[in-house]
Structures are given as C-alpha cells and as structure tokens.
Amino acid sequence: MRRLAPGRLILASHNAGKLREFTALLAPHGMELASAGELGLPEPAETGTSFTQNACIKALAAAGAAQLPALADDSGLAVAALGGAPGVHTADWAMRPDGTRDYAAAMARIAVEDGSARRRCAFIAVLVLAWPDGHTEAFEGRCEGHWVQPPRGLQGFGYDPMFIPDGAALTFGEMSAAEKAQHSHRARAFAALAQGCLTPA
Numbered sequence: 001m002r003r004l005a006p007g008r009l010i011l012a013s014h015n016a017g018k019l020r021e022f023t024a025l026l027a028p029h030g031m032e033l034a035s036a037g038e039l040g041l042p043e044p045a046e047t048g049t050s051f052t053q054n055a056c057i058k059a060l061a062a063a064g065a066a067q068l069p070a071l072a073d074d075s076g077l078a079v080a081a082l083g084g085a086p087g088v089h090t091a092d093w094a095m096r097p098d099g100t101r102d103y104a105a106a107m108a109r110i111a112v113e114d115g116s117a118r119r120r121c122a123f124i125a126v127l128v129l130a131w132p133d134g135h136t137e138a139f140e141g142r143c144e145g146h147w148v149q150p151p152r153g154l155q156g157f158g159y160d161p162m163f164i165p166d167g168a169a170l171t172f173g174e175m176s177a178a179e180k181a182q183h184s185h186r187a188r189a190f191a192a193l194a195q196g197c198l199t200p201a
Contacts, residue, residue, distance in 0.1 A: 002135055004069055004197045006030025012062035012072035012130075014043060017157075022071065025190055029198040041065045046088075051075060051126040052138050054088060059130035067132045075125035075186060077159050079147070081116035090159070104151070107162045111149040119146040123163060123172075125185040127193050137197055141189030156180060 006029065011022055014037035023033045036043070044061040048054040051074040058072035076090030086093040086106075094106035123143045130136045144166050151161030153173025161173030165183040172180050181187045 001196045002129075002131070002137060003199070004031075004129060006199055008032045008034065008068055010039070010041075010062045010066045010068050010070040011035045012041075012058040012070045013037065018073070026198075029194065029200075031198075036062045036066075036070075039066060046074070048074075049088065051088060051124055052128065052140070055126045055128035055138065056130065056136055059128040059136065060134065063130040063132050069132070070130050071127065072130070073125055073127045073186065073189070075123065077110075077163070078122050078124055079110055079114050080118075080120040080122075081114045082110070086110075094158070103158055107147075107149070107151050107159060110147060110159075110162070114147070119148070121145060121147050121163065123159075123165075123185040125189045127186075127189045129193065129197055137193075139189045139192040139196065141185040141187065141192065143183050143185040143188065 009026065009031045011019055011033050013019065013035055019035045026033055041062055044057050046054040046057060048057055055072045055074040059070045062070035076087055078084040078087050093109060094101040094103045096102050125141045126138055128136055128138045145164050147162045148164055148171060149162065151173060152171045153161045155175060156172045161171050163172050168183060
C-alpha cells in the first residue's frame with residue numbers, strides 16, 4: 001500500500017461542504033487541501049457502475065490535471081429490497097427537471113417502491129486516493145441500518161432523515177455531527193484510509 005507524504009492534496013470535488021469536512025479530517029495529518037472547484041478543474045462524467053469506479057474516475061482526473069495526489073469520494077444509499085438501488089444513482093433519484101434536487105421526493109419514492117417489512121438498507125462510501133502516475137488506493141466504509149417514513153430530523157443532508165443505523169434510535173437527520181461520526185460510512189472509510197496511507201496524527 002502506498003503512503004501519502006504530507007503536503008498538498010487535491011479534493012476531487014466542487015462541493016464546498018465536502019472541502020470543509022475533509023480539510024478538518026486531513027489537517028492533523030499534515031495535508032494542505034485544495035478543491036478541484038477552486039482550481040477550476042473540470043468535473044469528469046461519472047460513468048462507472050460502482051462507487052469505487054466513480055471515485056477512481058474523479059480522483060484520477062484531478063490528479064492528472066493538477067499533477068498532484070488527489071482524493072475523491074463516491075457514496076450513496078443501497079436499499080436491500082430494491083436490489084441495491086438507488087446506489088450509484090442516489091443523487092439522480094433526487095434530481096428535478098430543472099437540475100435541482102428534491103430529497104423529500106426521493107425518500108418518498110423509496111418508501112413507495114420498497115414493499116419489504118424489514119426496510120433494510122445501508123449507506124456506503126468509497127474514498128480513493130490517486131497519484132499522477134495513475135496509482136490508486138481505495139477504501140470502503142459501510143453503515144448498515146433501516147429506513148423510516150416519514151423522515152425525521154433536520155440535521156445532515158440528502159437521505160439522512162430517513163436512515164437509522166443499527167444500534168441507534170435516532171436517524172442521521174436527528175444526530176449531531178459528533179453522533180453521526182460514530183456510525184458514518186464516510187468516517188469509517190476515512191479511518192481505513194488514514195491507517196493505510198496517512199502519516200499518524
């Protein structure tokens with residue numbers, strides 16, 4: 001497994017919220033983060049059929065364009081009774097014709113289409129580190145749970161208000177950021193990445 005030397009790292013995202021989140025996570029490891037959006041790098045088409053493939057596409061594109069190591073993530077909700085859908089299309093399920101996203105409608109769609117009694121689902125996140133020479137390292141975090149309807153809570157984002165992780169009574173939408181981090185798929189993926197590739201904090 002290749003380790004990442006402290007220094008500059010590109011976040012392969014145009015999302016300001018993700019930049020803040022990963023900046024805080026990576027700062028103790030000696031990493032200085034800049035986003036693809038800040039650098040004006042184009043967003044590649046996410047044509048993969050898995051979270052790992054899409055994260056690789058984004059990380060490799062940013063690393064090649066900036067000639068620096070890059071980090072990308074791809075994540076989503078997989079509902080057991082729907083064969084893992086929406087999966088890599090999690091954001092697409094919330095897309096309106098005008099290009100904005102309506103997660104309330106997407107959550108209602110899951111409630112209608114999942115006819116199972118158990119309502120099992122999982123949040124999955126894959127983080128990929130890529131280097132300009134094309135080398136990649138991938139790390140997956142998974143949080144099992146079930147969905148509820150109606151959604152509960154105003155914290156978090158996306159599908160958080162309908163997801164209760166195993167062992168908890170609150171939805172991600174009802175949890176504080178610190179509480180969510182104890183269960184979060186993204187936090188678990190980052191812990192694996194830090195152990196495998198980063199200088200200890």
